[in-house]
Amino acid sequence: MVKKKILDNNALYTIIAILIGFVAGAIVLALAGINPATTYGKLFDSIFGQTKYLVYSVVYGVPLIFAGLGVAFSFRTGVFNIGAEGQFVVGALVSCVLGIKLDLPAVIHVPLCILAAAAAGALWSMIAGVMKVKRGINEVLSFIMLNWIAFYLSNYVVNLKGIKADGKEATVDILESARILFPKEILTATGCKSFNYGIILAVAAAIAIWFIINKTTLGYELRSVGFNRFAATYGGINANAAILKAMAISGAMAGLGGAMQILGNQMRIAQFASQEGYGFQGITVALIAGSNPIGCIISGLFYGAMKYGGQKLSLVGAPKEVLDIIMGTIVIFIALSHILKKLLSGRGK
Amino acid sequence: MDRTSHADMSQVAIEMREIVKKFGDFTANDHINLKVHRGEVHAILGENGAGKSTLMNVLYGLYRPTSGEIYVNGKKEEIRDPSHAIELGIGMVHQHFMLVQPFSVTENIILGMEPVKGIRVDMKTARAKVEELSKRYNMQVDPDAHIEDISVGMQQRVEILKVLYRGADILILDEPTASLTPQEIQELIEIIHHLTADGKSVILITHKLKEIKACADCCTIIRQGKYIGTVNVPEVTEQDLASMMVGRNVEFKVQKKQLEPGEVVLDVKDIHGKDYRGVEILKGLSLNVRRGEIVGLAGVDGNGQSELVEILTGLRKGESGSVKMNGKEIFNKTPKEIFDSGVTSIPEDRQKHGLVLDFTVAENLILQNYKKPPFAEKGILKKKKITGHAIELIGSFDIRPEGCEIRPAGTLSGGNQQKVIIAREITNDSDLLIAVNPTRGLDVGAIEFVHRYIVEQRNKNKAVLLVSFELDEIMSLSDRIEVIFDGKISGSVKGSEADENELGLMMAGGVQHG
């Protein structure tokens, strides 16, 4: 019962933070001479106006759920996976290349692309993990470095012969057999060309992550190291090994996010001009969810909807950057709420 | 010991009336009264989890009372927060120090109330003021030393000076002696004496009845959140205090049957090791513990006992030497390998090594065994079994409050946190139990209880290595006492023949024995 109360409280704080985010966005809009009511009206309409919009919002949410799961999982183990961005990119890249280059029946092709992306993400994250564990190099630094390496690696691969599409700054499309789109009937019925199995996988992944954290000995290990690595070590847990495992799983999630984006929605990778930010958005998703994997589904969908709906804001003359302000404010206030809660619980009533 | 009282019974400094403090449905303070006079040392006594710290946190403005009134110097006050308490002349030294490690002593004392000259901190005035205070109350500190370099005793003096610097007339000391050595405790009692001579009042929380007898005028007793009574300390014995607090008679002496020790379980040979600064602190120490034997390791803090235990439990790597457990080499193995070889330990630092404070009590109770059946099968945790195990231990080790298996360990009172560790380590039932200050912060009832458990391990033919700053504890439990001095064993006596003075001398490096 007590537990439930606290949960409710958390949700309450989150909702308040979200409201404050929208208020902040409105203030900025008003200051810029744009009518906030019209803007938010447009935003709302662009998400809920038609079934198609809603479905697209879900499609946009899927990779963010995965990125969020990766970051949330790392938080629970006391590591800050700021490298989800890079892991996402290598996951996308590997699934894209395999999707183009292999010619297999779908039942093999799809799982292969997905698993390879997970492995690539895990590996990318483990590089930072090994450097941390073996050499004591702060993971935040190596993560940021790896993000850029992934960025340039992707741009390099995109331009390779046999992968690059003629006359475009992008790869050719992946083969039909690698795509994870829902059957034609569903696509026509919903009006969304990119509706895919990703959402089912995302929910399954969130449940799996929740299960790992709370119900398995592995989760026990990882949490104990995250909370107090001294006591964990004292209790016989190998803290370094636990950190590596956590980083691998975290990276795998981000890598899967990349695969979902390619196999379910984009079908190709374009040359990047700047970092796309899925990994960073994953941090926001994890924070809004309070690092709760099930919460990541909701916050991932929320962010996805904002991203999708936000694209149409220019129609009413509002810059889509206002969404960054809203999301940023939400994150700040959620962070503040943790401090606030500490103060309140210390003081009692 | 000086027992002159400075209490002025005509002036009430603090009065707390009918204080109630609830946490949710749980009542931590249930109509508690407290009256403290000017110049008085007022002890608060109660079992672990009785609500002492909670009451003091209410007085210091950290918690708002659910109901009840507080009078400061006769005037009714609603204490909003600690800064308000400080304004009213109330200062508190918490059990866990809150000093900024890399800062100097002076910087820590003036933190938040720095004298300024223009826009710069006036260090000269600050330093002079700190020196003046430390002279007035006879508290030796080095104003320029950095916190990380000074002893625990001196850190405590810094905490007290910090409170005095803020102009406190009423000082709350929450278990100030729990982590001090006997020498440092003596010094603290002197300091308290100087404070009361100057008209300050001191509220002292301690589990050590000796200290209450040595320096308190009055003592208020709390049991399970309820007010039991207030007594004049000179009129009662330690035994009276103990019975009032626990509600039954307490055995101070441990009953131990005769036992012939068996074969050697732990064999430590010629250990060399360094401390955190890289200075050699263990200089060829050898020691053994046999079955059915409690070996007490006595020594002044800093002679290598912490490092020895860390090496024995795998938390620190030694330089050279050999540690055999039932004949098997475990020197510099991992904590897990050492645990599996039959070593279990009650660690020195309860919050750092002993517990994951954010884990529930139930989760903490399986720390070394979370992978083993019945707590897990095929990598899946068995929640029912884990909870059942916890409920059982909470019952048999009297961990309070009841039903705490689902609470984070960090919300338990200090003494009950210690009981969680003890319950876990004793039920591991390993061949060797290493206990470091196992009763630190425990009330007399709980101490009796823990001592009985330790003796029971020995009676079950296990080996016990007891490391403690409490000479009384060492003397009453040990079959054999080994004295550690300057990184080596400097002498050995039979427990039954130990004499406090002689031990004291050996600990200071005086006599060679055995």
Ligand SMILES: Nc1ncnc2c1ncn2[C@@H]1O[C@H](COP(=O)(O)OP(=O)(O)OP(=O)(O)O)[C@@H](O)[C@H]1O
């Ligand atoms: N913030 C809190 N939330 C919930 N329960 C609490 C909180 N603080 C204390 N308690 C409970 O109140 C009771 C009294 O705790 P308190 O810390 O005052 O005990 P204590 O007398 O100081 O014990 P000890 O001698 O072990 O330090 C305990 O049962 C504890 O679990």
Ligand SMILES: [Mg+2]
């Ligand atoms: Mg306490």
